[in-house]
Amino acid sequence: MRVFACLLVLLSAASLFAQRDSSERPMPVHDREEWPVIEGRIRFRVDGRFGFLLVDPASGASRPWVAARFDQAHDFQEGMARVASQGKEGFLDSTGNIRIPLQYERVWSFQDSAAMVRTEGRYGFLDHEGNWILPPQFEHAQVSSENLLLVRKDNLYGFYSTKGELVIPLIYEEAHPFFQGKALVKLGDASFYVDRSGRCIEGCE
Numbered sequence: 001m002r003v004f005a006c007l008l009v010l011l012s013a014a015s016l017f018a019q020r021d022s023s024e025r026p027m028p029v030h031d032r033e034e035w036p037v038i039e040g041r042i043r044f045r046v047d048g049r050f051g052f053l054l055v056d057p058a059s060g061a062s063r064p065w066v067a068a069r070f071d072q073a074h075d076f077q078e079g080m081a082r083v084a085s086q087g088k089e090g091f092l093d094s095t096g097n098i099r100i101p102l103q104y105e106r107v108w109s110f111q112d113s114a115a116m117v118r119t120e121g122r123y124g125f126l127d128h129e130g131n132w133i134l135p136p137q138f139e140h141a142q143v144s145s146e147n148l149l150l151v152r153k154d155n156l157y158g159f160y161s162t163k164g165e166l167v168i169p170l171i172y173e174e175a176h177p178f179f180q181g182k183a184l185v186k187l188g189d190a191s192f193y194v195d196r197s198g199r200c201i202e203g204c205e
Contacts, residue, residue, distance in 0.1 A: 039076040039094070041065065052081070052096070066096050078110040080128065091115070091130075100130040112144035114162040125149060125162075133164045145177035148196065157185070159198075168198040 034053075035043040042053040042062055051068035055061070072084040079094040083102065090102035091110075100107075100115075108116040114125045114133055124136035133149075140152040148167060149160045158170030159178075174186035182193040182201060192203035 035075065039079065041076050041081075043073055043075055043081075044068065050083070052092075054096075066092065074109060078113065078128070080110050080115070082107050082109055089117075099128070100126060108143050112147045112162045114144050114149060116141055116143050116149075123151070125160075125164075133162065134160060142177055145179065146181070146196075148178050148183075150175055150177050150183075159183070167196065168194065 031048070032044060032046045037055050040055050040057060042055060044051055044053060046068045049068040050070040050073035051064075052066040052073070053062040054065035056063070070083045070085050071087075072082075072089075073092075074082040076094070080091045080099065082089060083092050083098075084090075085102055088102040089104050089107045090098060091100040091107065093099035104117045104119050105121075106118040110128065113127060115127075116123060116125055117136065119136050122136035123138040123141035125133040125141070127133050134151070138151040138153050139155070142150040144162055147162050149162060151158060151160060151170070152175075153170055155173075156170040157172040157175035158166070159168040159175075161167050172185040172187050174191075176184045178196070182195055184191065185194055190203075192200050195201045
C-alpha cells in the first residue's frame, strides 16, 4: 500500500510538471509566411491575417510591431504601407499608426509623394497626410511616372504634376505614362510623343 501511494505521488508530480512546462513554452505559430525586409519592416501573414515586424538596423533581429489584424497589407513604400480591413483600404505610417483612414475602395502605393485612390468609382490622389492633391473626379488614372499623373476625364487624357498643377491639358483620346522624358499620345488620327511641357518632339508630322 505504501509503495502504491508513493507511485501515485510521483505520477501526480510528473503530471503537474508537464502541465507547467507546457504552459510556459510559447505556442507554435501555424501558417506563418514572411516577406523580405522593406524599409526596415517585415510583412507577415498568420492564419490569414497580416501584420508587421520591426527590424533592428544594427543586429538585423526582428520583433513584433504591428499585430496581424489586417485582411490585406502591402510592403512599405515612402514610409507608408497599404492596408485593408472589412473591404476598405488606407495607409499605415512608419510609426505603426493608421495615417490615412481605411475608408477607400482601393488605394495604390505612394510614388513620387502621391498615392492614387478610388472612391465611389472615381480616382484621385492623396499626399502623405491624407490631403487631396487631386480630388476624386477622374474616370481613370495611373500612378505617378516621372512626377506626372496621367488622368482621364470626359474621355480625354492629360497630365497633372504631383502637386496638383495641370501640366498638359486633357485633350488627348489616348495617352501613356511618361518614360525617359516623353509620353505617347493620340490626337485625332495622329499618334506622337510629347515632352513634359506637352510639346510634340517625335512623330509630329
